[in-house]
Amino acid sequence: MSLQARMYSLGEIAERFGLELKGDASRQIRGVSTLASAGPDQLGFLANPRYRSQLATTAAGAVIVGPQDAGEIDGRKTPALVADEPYVAFARVASLFESRSAPAAGIHSSAVVAESAHVSAAASIGPLCVVEEGAVIEDGAVIGPQCCIGPECRVGAQSRLSARVVLVDRVRLGRRVIVHAGAVIGADGFGLAFDRDHWIKVPQLGGVSIGDDCEIGANTTIDRGALEDTVLEEDVRLDNQIQIAHNVRIGAHTAIAGCAAIAGSSKIGRYCLIGGGAGIIGHLTIADRVTITAMSLVTHSIREPGEYSSGTPIQESRLWRRNAARFKHLDQLARHVADKNKGHPHE
């Protein structure tokens, strides 16, 4: 991968990130890569034990490893940076080599900005953006091309919106929030009342409050609250195509994988991990440090930390069909077995 960023010596990198260096401090590094692909001017890393064998064969100019692997390294052959958390150290070092420079502050001439909007002189508004009445864009915020910042929305300092993000209405982003392309934050929640023979729309009057350091994935949707706000606490991380319904509250440091969905008014704890495609129905409470595995459906509140799952394992369809057909009569089967057992006390 060609990168335009400048080179750094291993010594500079070790000092900047407080890493222990084994080997030649003067070696020049111009990028990062995998152990399998790294060349002599690139830094590789070992975070996942399954790749340990590649340490012996990598052509990397240097490697980031944990203390447990440092012993195996011959620093004369392959210099090493030793970190307690090699993946964290890699993430920090890799950021040196991000070549994309932040756009200059200012409002692009093609953007449409309402009179009553307040845009910091130190913010950047990209081409063909719309900034509506009463919106506030704080210092250092970067609004990508074709974004729409709706009425009374606020984008906090140093936040970065990619292309074509929409903040619909009464959305407040904290500081250093990252929002990826196509996300829609603050659309009306799905509020309906059934009036004899048809639906009437329940006005959605709340907003959305997103804490500092949150990240929102591409084409993810977060609805505004019905009366009070939908809330993400700080450092919540959402992948792509996630649906967060009205009045959901997500605790700090919770991470949610792609295509998961959380229904209205559910409260998710802190430090939770929600797997891809998982679903949580409405009005539930999920404790802190709960993990939900991929594509599981949560239908009751979860009070205890731990890992939870639903579903059945993947099988050849030929076998699966037979088992699935039996599932339709599982209660009958269980009652049948219990009957057989009459008079033979068991467990």
Place this chain on the structure above:
Amino acid sequence: MSLQARMYSLGEIAERFGLELKGDASRQIRGVSTLASAGPDQLGFLANPRYRSQLATTAAGAVIVGPQDAGEIDGRKTPALVADEPYVAFARVASLFESRSAPAAGIHSSAVVAESAHVSAAASIGPLCVVEEGAVIEDGAVIGPQCCIGPECRVGAQSRLSARVVLVDRVRLGRRVIVHAGAVIGADGFGLAFDRDHWIKVPQLGGVSIGDDCEIGANTTIDRGALEDTVLEEDVRLDNQIQIAHNVRIGAHTAIAGCAAIAGSSKIGRYCLIGGGAGIIGHLTIADRVTITAMSLVTHSIREPGEYSSGTPIQESRLWRRNAARFKHLDQLARHVADKNKGHPHE
């Protein structure tokens, strides 16, 4: 929640919506809220019995309740509006306090409108919209910022599109249709023919027809038909991130929750309720008044009204793994039990 809308007396509200008033008709109301949060100038409501206990403690200036709860209210302490359907009454009253005014009619100077498009003088076209050849925008329609109205598309009277909606091709919206940000209506259906060793695209020549009073959620997609139209009858309500494939037909008054998907050519009845993340495979027929629970997969037509489900319950993963492992051999287990039962006729 601060609202800029004007105040209304309880008497005015009772009269306007035909509600029975218990207590001081002169009390001034400036907004709506939950029983737990409402202040003395706000109206609370009780629609969900789980919140009944809050009636005694609410600081609301007045409450909307059903006849069954009206007795508990001391109108001198907390005035009450009594409604047969309190949630419906709340929805109507809340609409009084929606502060957002409709944008003025006219075409924003930054919009790009084709010569052959017909835009009513009483419609509003927002900034940076594109309206293509032969498109028609009827009286009172409001097209939000950055929308794209494709060739030969029609937006019916009083319909409202939020920001960045795309009507791709041959899409017809009825009257009073609401479409939320990021929705894509009228993209090609997924039509492929396998030609020996590769795919060829099957031209998608149909359109999309959306009935009066439908609502389409944020980032939802509704594909155009292959030959005939994809059809939503009137008052169909779609939440966010729903996928409606080509040639689907959805009956009037059916409501579908977020992330559900309906495959090609399936026909859904009237007054159905489809849960979040549910899936319906192609070429099926679903009767009227069918409810599908969240994340269920429908693999055959459903002829009778009622509620239908699939999947397994959420459990601690440690227990779930054991049960899931047994599911892979459930047919064997059932046959085994049947064998044991030879010669012992049972039920």
Place this chain on the structure above:
Amino acid sequence: MSLQARMYSLGEIAERFGLELKGDASRQIRGVSTLASAGPDQLGFLANPRYRSQLATTAAGAVIVGPQDAGEIDGRKTPALVADEPYVAFARVASLFESRSAPAAGIHSSAVVAESAHVSAAASIGPLCVVEEGAVIEDGAVIGPQCCIGPECRVGAQSRLSARVVLVDRVRLGRRVIVHAGAVIGADGFGLAFDRDHWIKVPQLGGVSIGDDCEIGANTTIDRGALEDTVLEEDVRLDNQIQIAHNVRIGAHTAIAGCAAIAGSSKIGRYCLIGGGAGIIGHLTIADRVTITAMSLVTHSIREPGEYSSGTPIQESRLWRRNAARFKHLDQLARHVADKNKGHPHE
């Protein structure tokens, strides 16, 4: 369905596509339709045996059929075009009647194109597009309204982007690629490292490489790789609202239905068919010619071609609840049956 395209005689159509004609070569055809709806100037087709009975009753001016059905046709009443693969022949013939003409080459005056971007004089850039630094748009490419082509992205010759497509960063599309409205290609992958008590973002430095003749559905998202590229080989077909995570590789000619999701670094083979809403967790390998049925979750690598499924069948919820409750104790039930069987050796 009214179409503006010109008319063709059956003789012209038969010759152009190498089909055997039974009946009047001079009959004029102005469009295609289903057997049920086709009129005397339209061509119907029979590809799905379930519709065979309509051959006798169709009012179509002519029909496309397979050799096995050709015998039933009286060419004097209903002329027939006989094709080994009637659906493939229909797809080819239908393309004659697509009325939409390609937009003229050139850059719309409202588009914002960076100095350093290279746009072929034979390409078309629609209204309100943004083309950023270093982007390349090749001959005959058509970029629809409001698209954003990010830095260093390349759109190959004859590729067509619908409205509001975003190529975020370092995305390379091959030739004849079709991308539907709202798709986001090249957003950051979901890369996080947990640093004691909070998340830090892992820089995403790779790109996305899309092969020739791929098709990407509306609101689908394909993330850029962390270090190396996310790759779709040629002729990969993705429906709407699909999520492809960073560093996924999808083999040539694989087709994936709506709302499916593939997690990071998984490798999918060639000629696979992935059903709607299916999920594939990260770091797996799926062999060539594997079919995954709708809403199945793949949690381990699949080495053999074939069809695979997970989940349980849809049932009335009343019955389903009983069976689902038993699933929670299925391991206990199986052990119980095994105990009963002690001393009675069985299979």
